[in-house]
Each structure stands twice: as structure tokens, then as C-alpha cells.
Ligand code: SF4
């Protein structure tokens with residue numbers, strides 16, 4: 001088979017670096033009251049590198065217009081991955097109970 005026989009895939013016109021889905025009621029759903037710790041962002045330390053946004057498995061890190069981040073506590077599960085992934089120690093996991 002010659003190289004010409006293989007189908008040529010079209011290049012995607014745009015590429016989005018983003019999680020594929022948003023949490024929604026009925027999937028994992030709103031977190032409710034069972035979370036034991038919540039991430040609190042120190043905006044003085046945050047550089048806007050977005051690693052926490054990239055690694056959050058729930059897609060609950062919100063990009064702000066000022067380039068920094070906030071947390072959607074309605075859906076955040078308190079896993080702490082954002083805090084662990086932050087290279088600037090800008091996220092603290094605070095006990096809620
Ligand atoms: S604690 Fe977990 S679910 Fe909540 S914002 Fe951080 S990574 Fe996302």
C-alpha cells in the first residue's frame with residue numbers, strides 16, 4: 001500500500017486545553033455538606049499559572065478576569081489536588097468541620 005492510500009486527517013482548526021466536561025447536578029452533583037476541607041486561594045501568592053485549574057478533576061477552579069483563580073465551592077469535592085499541584089503554595093486546605 002502506498003502512502004497516498006492512507007486517509008489524511010484534517011488538522012483541527014482550534015485546540016482548547018480544557019477539561020471535557022463540567023460538573024452538573026445529577027452526575028457527581030453538588031457536593032453538599034460532606035466535604036471536610038475546602039481549598040482557599042491566597043491571591044497574594046497566586047501567579048495565575050493555572051496548574052490548579054488544569055489538574056482539578058472536578059473542573060471547579062474558576063479562571064478570573066484578573067488572571068487569578070477562584071473555587072466553585074458548590075461542586076468542589078475537597079480532594080486537595082489543586083493545593084498539591086500549586087507550585088507557589090497559594091492554596092491552603094482549610095478544615096470545614
Ligand atoms: S479540592 Fe479538588 S475538587 Fe476542589 S478545587 Fe481543588 S482539585 Fe478541584
Ligand code: SF4
Nearest residue numbers: 046047049050052086
Ligand atoms: S496553581 Fe497556584 S499559582 Fe497557579 S493559578 Fe493555581 S493557585 Fe494560582
